[in-house]
Amino acid sequence: MFTRRTLIGAGGLAALGTVAGCSGGKSNGASGGGVQLSVIWWGDANTAKQFNQVLNLYGKIDHPNNAKGQFLAWGDYWDKLATLAAAKKMPDVMAFNGDNLPKYAKNGLLMELPKVDLGDYDTSGLSTGKYDGKLYGINFATEYVVLMYNQKMAEGTGVAVPPDGSSWDDWATYFADMQRHLKTGVYASDDLSPNGNVFLSWLIGRGKQGIWNADGSMGYDRDDAYSWFSYWANLRSRKIVPPGPQTVAAGQAGGGPANNPTTKGTAVYTSDTITNFPANQSVNPHKMSLASCPVGPARRGEWHSFYGWTVSAKAPVDAIKEFLHVWFTNPKAWKAIGFSNGIPVSQKALDLLSEDATGPAKTILQFLDKKYPIKPVPIPGAPATLGSNFDTAFSQANDAILSGSSSVDAAVKQFMNDSEQAFG
């Protein structure tokens, strides 16, 4: 028979069981007495397939240790990670970007990385993974913004693609020439004014450090912003890019390769990071090609920010060292990942991938062959307190202009006010 004591005891056990079931992704003991690393990243099923191949490889090499991965969509990833951090259940190995690394490092949640054997990995780009002078992350590869275009449509206009090193004005002229050969409803370029990555290229080309400076202060002034919004307003008024409301609608649909007008066949050119070229090509039925980002008045516009692995402050160090060693130096790992994370910074990896490249990988290699070695400008991590405030200010200024509810002058004035508040 139940007594009050046994019932309360049973209830207590049930509650404990419930709480235990809520535990997160800490490293666990692997079967065989080793350590199981928990690994998390954002991406799609295709990325997961590639990453899991390397995780399995690590499990074979570092037996009895192994790694278990999980992935989320970009929109859910940072919510999940913040929640895990609050619960002190952060996974051992985490994909990070430069916007988020500083605030996690500042709060002592990331491990200052130990010395790891990275083979011939070019460590000159590691500065983007540093916070307060200490290394917290290793980039997967190098990535920077490029122009992507529908090759058939571009060639069909008979207008020659501007050579590498062309300026923003050269590109505007080219787009205008091309527009004359396109049918109604098809535009020479996607409207890139809401694209923060391209705005960053604009600033780099003008000799700025970026959207923010290394000391966390605002990296642009009114002239930078005004010239940016005016450049695109000019193309819009000449019907070289889609009407403003269509660009707002594409943003509301989530942006990305699936929603850009180049994929939909209504624009010839768009822009994205080179990492995303395979994703853009995969949803576009036509062959796409690559062109360099326009060059600014001060220098080239390519930039490179952090995108790679970081490690939880409480992760097991020895297993982590081996994991990173396998990830960055093993030829099977290079093969599994390919160009999905950007352009490998190991020459051996690049040579290996060149041997039998096909499809988007071949296009990337052809693009790289045509260029002198591009050294993108490293971008410091975002100020730890910035949050999404810059993105909000930037998108609001764009929406105001694109929807026709505000002039460029008024939108820039508001943008600068919001920016000053955002950067404190």
Place this chain on the structure above:
Amino acid sequence: MASQPDELQTVIQTAVSSPRPATSGARGHSRRRFGYYRGLVYFFVMPWVIGFLGFTLGPTLASLYFSFTDYNLLSSPKWVGLTNYAALLDDRRYKAAVIVTIKYVVIGVPVKLAVALLVAVLLRETSKLVSVYRAIFYVPSLLGGSVAIAVLWRQMFGDPGLVKSLLALVGIDSQGWLTSPSTALSTLIILEAWQFGAPMIIFLAALRQMPQELNEAAMVDGAGTWQRFWHLTIPLLTPIIFFNLILQMIGSFQAFSSAFIVSNGTGGPVNSTLFYTLYLYIQGFGNLQMGYATAMAWVLLAIIALVTGGLFFSAKYWVFYGDSQ
């Protein structure tokens, strides 16, 4: 051996029918019986109690504490007193969110209730097809809050979108409804009004309960359809209108998913769909300002409580109950 319900009944009957005080032996017996059932009561109530303490009361009290702290999820909260509440007064976006939400509630709720009442009146007549129509009209309420419908709404009212294309067919050149700050909120209000099924069902049930004698008496006195509706049906329905008004008002203040999906989480264009809860989410998870977000949540609770209190106060002037003088 008697079954347990029989035993319980015997205990109760003994207690009720006995004119004299129960002996100590009988009292001990019944106490053991009640102790047995009390144990079962605890057992069955415990899941709810655990859920309430762990997932409702605990988080509620924790959020009250966090609202007085600077808390970013990544480090321990630091006590800052009323700073978060004071900061709300200087936050331009917060003010925009309050205005958008008030517009949404003040316009959306009456429109939704009016549509619900209208459809309920139309469906009052008994016919074989009424149950089919009722189900059809209720379906949007089942689907309306879903992500899929919000996505569908974006496709319909976007640019290019179905609505724009249809208007173009009849020579009306409009811009995308959701891409213009002046019309974006109205599309969300339409989406809200479209989900009128729940209040409609409640109105319909009330209309069916209405005494027909009053209606017939009014007809005999020569009252027309509109007069009967306005002077008879509406006054008799005011308790139900009040009930629906309270429920819908609270739900509308807490609206989130439609704006989140339609604006891709930004509340744009230019804050035009920035619902209060969406801005709260942006502050909490976008900016990791959890202390600020919880302060917003408590202010929202206070606003809802205030408006609800105001409605209850006003009810004595316009809500007519059957037993009122």
